[in-house]
Amino acid sequence: MIEDLKRELSLYSDFEKANILQRFFKTGFGQYGEGDIFLGIVVPNTRIVAKKFSDLPLYEIKKILYSRVHEERLCALLLLVEKFNKANDLEQKKIFDFYIKNAKQANNWDLVDLSAPKIVGKYLLDKSKTILYKFAKSKNLWEKRISIVSTYTFIKAGEYKDTFKIAEILMNDKHDLIHKAVGWMLREVGKISQKDEEKFLQKYYKKMPRTTLRYAIEKFPEEKRIKYLAK
Numbered sequence: 001m002i003e004d005l006k007r008e009l010s011l012y013s014d015f016e017k018a019n020i021l022q023r024f025f026k027t028g029f030g031q032y033g034e035g036d037i038f039l040g041i042v043v044p045n046t047r048i049v050a051k052k053f054s055d056l057p058l059y060e061i062k063k064i065l066y067s068r069v070h071e072e073r074l075c076a077l078l079l080l081v082e083k084f085n086k087a088n089d090l091e092q093k094k095i096f097d098f099y100i101k102n103a104k105q106a107n108n109w110d111l112v113d114l115s116a117p118k119i120v121g122k123y124l125l126d127k128s129k130t131i132l133y134k135f136a137k138s139k140n141l142w143e144k145r146i147s148i149v150s151t152y153t154f155i156k157a158g159e160y161k162d163t164f165k166i167a168e169i170l171m172n173d174k175h176d177l178i179h180k181a182v183g184w185m186l187r188e189v190g191k192i193s194q195k196d197e198e199k200f201l202q203k204y205y206k207k208m209p210r211t212t213l214r215y216a217i218e219k220f221p222e223e224k225r226i227k228y229l230a231k
Contacts (some may be wrong), residue, residue: 002215054086078114103140112145119148136169148181168204170182180211187219
């Protein structure tokens, strides 16, 4: 089954696009995606394969999730999303637990963003968020990104107190990918309540990373953006 999935994926590979993605996702020495291998497959085509193999059991998905090939890991995560959406409560818990246990394999920003809100966020919507706070304090970049990006699901449900609390924990993080993720989530809060976003910004905008601030105020009127950036 796994070899069938890999063959199916390879049908969509594009050498030129792979070279572009290798650079775009920072796979060079010392970069966040160091050593990642790309086949040059666009996400919609990876989704097609994931849907086709959605009956694959977790132990087989785990093998794909530990692949060195980026799109194969993405396919494994999209498989988990497919399975989660069809699962009952008990099965969803198993998928959630599997995701958390293997979270470090969602080791690029797109892998996190396309899976964490749809599994971690969705599962924790009406449950304790303790694991997110643990991840926010992790030394692992991807667990930290999972902690904040998972709150996207809460925000869409009108709940964003955890977004603010985790943003506070990550405020002094050194990595640009965390700055961007926090700013993105703050911007999403602003779509629900700009008043609440600005209340948070008034407390932190002078000391938050510039990238976070720029992302957070991206949808503000130009005059207001200029004022925030000028202070």
